[in-house]
Amino acid sequence: MLTVRNLRVRYGRSVSALHGIDLDVPDDGVLAVLGSNGAGKSTLLRAVSGTLGLHRGSVTGGEIHYDGTRLDKLDPAAVVRQGVVGVPEGRQIFARMSVEENLRAGGIGARSAAERTAASRRVHELFPVLADRASQRAGLLSGGEQQMLAIGRALMSSPRLLLLDEPSLGLAPKIVERIAAIIRDIHEQGTAVVLVEQNAVMALGVADHAAVLEVGTLALSAPADELAESEDVQRLYLGGHAESEAEAERQVEAAHEQRSAKRRLSRWSG
Amino acid sequence: MDTFVQLVVNGLGKGAVFALLALGFVIIFKATEVVNFAHGSLVLFGGYLVVVTRETLGWAGAAVVGVLSAGLLALLVERLLLSRSRLASPFSLALLTIGVDVIITEEIVRRLGVSLPFIGDAWDAQPLQVGGVTMFRTHLVAIVVATVLITLFFLAFRYSNWGIAMRAQAENKEAAALSGVRSWVVTSSAWLVAGLLAGVAVLFIATQDFSGAGLSRGTHSIALAAFPAAIIGGLDSTAGAVVGGLVVGLVDALSTEYVSFAFAKSAVFLVMLVVLVVRPSGLFGTKETTRV
Ligand SMILES: Nc1ncnc2c1ncn2[C@@H]1O[C@H](COP(=O)(O)OP(=O)(O)O)[C@@H](O)[C@H]1O
Ligand SMILES: [Mg+2]
Numbered sequence: 001m002l003t004v005r006n007l008r009v010r011y012g013r014s015v016s017a018l019h020g021i022d023l024d025v026p027d028d029g030v031l032a033v034l035g036s037n038g039a040g041k042s043t044l045l046r047a048v049s050g051t052l053g054l055h056r057g058s059v060t061g062g063e064i065h066y067d068g069t070r071l072d073k074l075d076p077a078a079v080v081r082q083g084v085v086g087v088p089e090g091r092q093i094f095a096r097m098s099v100e101e102n103l104r105a106g107g108i109g110a111r112s113a114a115e116r117t118a119a120s121r122r123v124h125e126l127f128p129v130l131a132d133r134a135s136q137r138a139g140l141l142s143g144g145e146q147q148m149l150a151i152g153r154a155l156m157s158s159p160r161l162l163l164l165d166e167p168s169l170g171l172a173p174k175i176v177e178r179i180a181a182i183i184r185d186i187h188e189q190g191t192a193v194v195l196v197e198q199n200a201v202m203a204l205g206v207a208d209h210a211a212v213l214e215v216g217t218l219a220l221s222a223p224a225d226e227l228a229e230s231e232d233v234q235r236l237y238l239g240g241h242a243e244s245e246a247e248a249e250r251q252v253e254a255a256h257e258q259r260s261a262k263r264r265l266s267r268w269s270g
Numbered sequence: 271m272d273t274f275v276q277l278v279v280n281g282l283g284k285g286a287v288f289a290l291l292a293l294g295f296v297i298i299f300k301a302t303e304v305v306n307f308a309h310g311s312l313v314l315f316g317g318y319l320v321v322v323t324r325e326t327l328g329w330a331g332a333a334v335v336g337v338l339s340a341g342l343l344a345l346l347v348e349r350l351l352l353s354r355s356r357l358a359s360p361f362s363l364a365l366l367t368i369g370v371d372v373i374i375t376e377e378i379v380r381r382l383g384v385s386l387p388f389i390g391d392a393w394d395a396q397p398l399q400v401g402g403v404t405m406f407r408t409h410l411v412a413i414v415v416a417t418v419l420i421t422l423f424f425l426a427f428r429y430s431n432w433g434i435a436m437r438a439q440a441e442n443k444e445a446a447a448l449s450g451v452r453s454w455v456v457t458s459s460a461w462l463v464a465g466l467l468a469g470v471a472v473l474f475i476a477t478q479d480f481s482g483a484g485l486s487r488g489t490h491s492i493a494l495a496a497f498p499a500a501i502i503g504g505l506d507s508t509a510g511a512v513v514g515g516l517v518v519g520l521v522d523a524l525s526t527e528y529v530s531f532a533f534a535k536s537a538v539f540l541v542m543l544v545v546l547v548v549r550p551s552g553l554f555g556t557k558e559t560t561r562v
Contacts, residue, residue: 049447049448050447051444051447051448054443054444054447075447075452075453076447076448077447077450077451077452080448080449080450081450085448085450086448087448088444088445088448092442092444092445093445094437094438094442094445095441096437096441097434097437097438097441101434101437104431104434105435105438105446105449105451106449106450108431108434108435108438108449108450108451109449109450109451153449154448156449157449157450
């Protein structure tokens with residue numbers, strides 16, 4: 001269980017990015033974190049992962065606990081060893097290394113060799129394409145494949161909680177659907193997920209609970225299906241990307257369909 | 271022709287030593303983006319430890335102590351000084367290394383006083399005749415030792431978890447951290463390895479064959495050739511460091527012979543400037559040196 005209490009984050013001396021956030025992610029949960037650009041979604045994930053320092057940010061108040069361990073005092077490598085692993089915004093694969101080496105890098109945070117072997121098998125089952133491309137330079141993969149690799153790399157340390165920052169960003173709708181299916185698979189295999197998205201349709205289709213951030217504060221927190229049905233939310237967040245009201249409604253429909261669709265196991269086969 | 275062959279062998283011998291230095295320099299830069307201006311003082315420190323322990327330990331024992339001491343000093347500089355100023359920019363950390371360099375160098379030069387001890391072993395100053403070509407044994411030993419060490423380094427860099435972690439951090443610090451790479455392990459091991467290589471290099475530099483001079487301020491100046499070597503190869507390229515080292519060694523040897531000893535130093539920097547004009551990131555580098 002991840003608990004975030006009254007979390008405050010600053011960048012440098014002046015920019016206050018989060019002013020008092022409370023969140024819970026149960027061990028079997030998928031939490032969607034929605035919000036427009038600059039709301040503080042990535043900042044939240046960085047705070048959990050311990051990578052704020054790399055962005056000249058710091059936690060200035062509040063606490064983050066995971067299974068009784070306080071995370072906000074740990075460095076990122078130690079957070080990974082607690083089983084909390086992030087996939088950063090924009091994928092950030094190691095473009096100059098091979099696909100296989102990227103996965104090996106992900107395995108550095110694994111707790112044992114046996115765990116690493118099991119994780120590797122799981123990753124190759126979820127993403128057969130990564131096995132096919134093992135020796136290829138990661139930078140040559142397509143956007144969708146790079147996102148698979150970024151997720152696969154994170155899974156290599158067998159996380160119990162996976163933090164995904166806008167995995168759908170810049171991907172074609174078909175690929176986004178696949179990513180969504182994969183996130184469901186990962187969840188069904190027993191990994192809790194925090195899914196940060198601007199694509200609310202996709203996120204609400206996967207999550208069981210959702211939180212909405214607005215300029216550094218928690219505007220709303222509710223079960224995902226309630227949120228998908230609330231009219232205010234539909235107008236404000238689901239329609240956020242839509243060109244028109246009709247498009248917004250179509251997106252809302254899509255979210256509903258995705259939610260009610262049978263959660264079948266699916267495989268990414270490239 | 272014989273002269274030319276001889277020059278090439280000698281140039282490669284020097285180049286092999288510069289390659290060791292440039293490689294260390296580049297490893298530190300890759301892992302931390304810090305330009306280590308204290309590299310010359312690591313060289314001096316290793317050499318100084320050889321000088322003071324040789325009486326009791328013999329050359330081989332002293333050489334081991336010297337190499338380990340240079341590695342340890344590098345590790346301490348990183349752990350005690352650089353890692354404490356975590357939020358400082360690579361630029362201010364580079365300035366910090368200049369301070370370290372001056373302090374260590376001046377202290378060792380002061381301790382050496384007027385004695386300028388050679389630290390080469392028995393092979394020093396016993397040229398070898400192969401056909402009509404005279405070769406310095408020091409250069410041949412340097413080529414062999416450097417080849418072995420550089421090969422080992424590249425095997426580790428390419429295949430070991432250490433190498434993967436190192437390359438991951440060099441490419442993307444945040445992604446490496448999120449993969450569980452311990453940043454401090456990568457950083458301090460980079461400094462350790464660079465220090466060890468500097469400690470090996472000095473065993474060849476402060477010899478009759480290599481420089482005609484013992485351990486002194488001059489050793490430090492010679493070690494500075496690691497900078498043009500690394501810049502020619504590309505500051506963030508390990509393979510480039512090796513090529514750059516060899517280029518500097520060859521340019522140095524050839525221009526000394528065909529132009530003059532005094533010109534050799536400028537020749538190295540001329541080559542560096544030409545490379546920078548044609549390829550701002552160095553022969554194999556990806557980051558523009560001017561950005562650093
Ligand atoms: N490295 C940084 N330095 C200064 N301000 C930042 C930095 N990163 C993000 N911010 C600011 O923090 C706020 C939240 O940003 P972010 O977490 O990236 O939002 P989101 O991911 O929701 O788009 C924004 O106002 C943004 O400008
Ligand atoms: Mg973001």
